[in-house]
Amino acid sequence: MPLSLRAVRRGAVALALCCTAVLGGTAASAAVSHAARPAATPGCSLSRLQVWIGLPGSGAAGSTAYPLEFSNISGGACYLFGYPGVSAIGRAGQQLGSAAGRDTTFRRHVVVLRRGWTAHAVLTITDAGNFPAPACRVRTATALKIFPPGDHRTAVIPLSFPACSKKGPSYLHIRVVRAGVGIPGVSQ
Numbered sequence: 001m002p003l004s005l006r007a008v009r010r011g012a013v014a015l016a017l018c019c020t021a022v023l024g025g026t027a028a029s030a031a032v033s034h035a036a037r038p039a040a041t042p043g044c045s046l047s048r049l050q051v052w053i054g055l056p057g058s059g060a061a062g063s064t065a066y067p068l069e070f071s072n073i074s075g076g077a078c079y080l081f082g083y084p085g086v087s088a089i090g091r092a093g094q095q096l097g098s099a100a101g102r103d104t105t106f107r108r109h110v111v112v113l114r115r116g117w118t119a120h121a122v123l124t125i126t127d128a129g130n131f132p133a134p135a136c137r138v139r140t141a142t143a144l145k146i147f148p149p150g151d152h153r154t155a156v157i158p159l160s161f162p163a164c165s166k167k168g169p170s171y172l173h174i175r176v177v178r179a180g181v182g183i184p185g186v187s188q
Helices: 005-032
Strands: 049-053 058-060 063-072 078-081 085-089 110-113 118-126 138-147 155-164 172-174
Touching: 049 155, 063 110, 063 155, 085 155, 085 172, 110 118
Parallel strands: none
Antiparallel strands: 049 063, 058 063, 063 118, 078 110, 085 138, 118 172, 138 155
């Protein structure tokens, strides 16, 4: 049975309205993640989060970038604001070198995470071989110790890489938390 021109037009209009509704809902939910936090929304403490790392990292001249992911596993919304704390730890659990310096490429803003949503912060690890041996004293890091913004409790994520064991050389750099899942090689 051939379709009339009128039926085709109605179908096109219905499809356009459907797409507008879907895209409008997606844009509205994404906008919520950047809005000022509602007064009743608690901060995302470690007990509300699953912290993980996006692998593989993306390499550039002398460094590798990894998205650190913060997924809300609680029953309600919570918010993150600012920079996570990050440091490398060795086999015995000791901190290796200085904690991550802050990369100020992006401004801080409140990221509201609804239940099941994820935010990310990009961690860049500079190859320890780029620093003078006496200033760095290269050792193997076995994990990252991560403090969510505004929390003093830490998550430990296994990751092996060459690290400076002496304080001073800034070989770790962290960016602010941003909305959405970080994608290795794509996310900023």
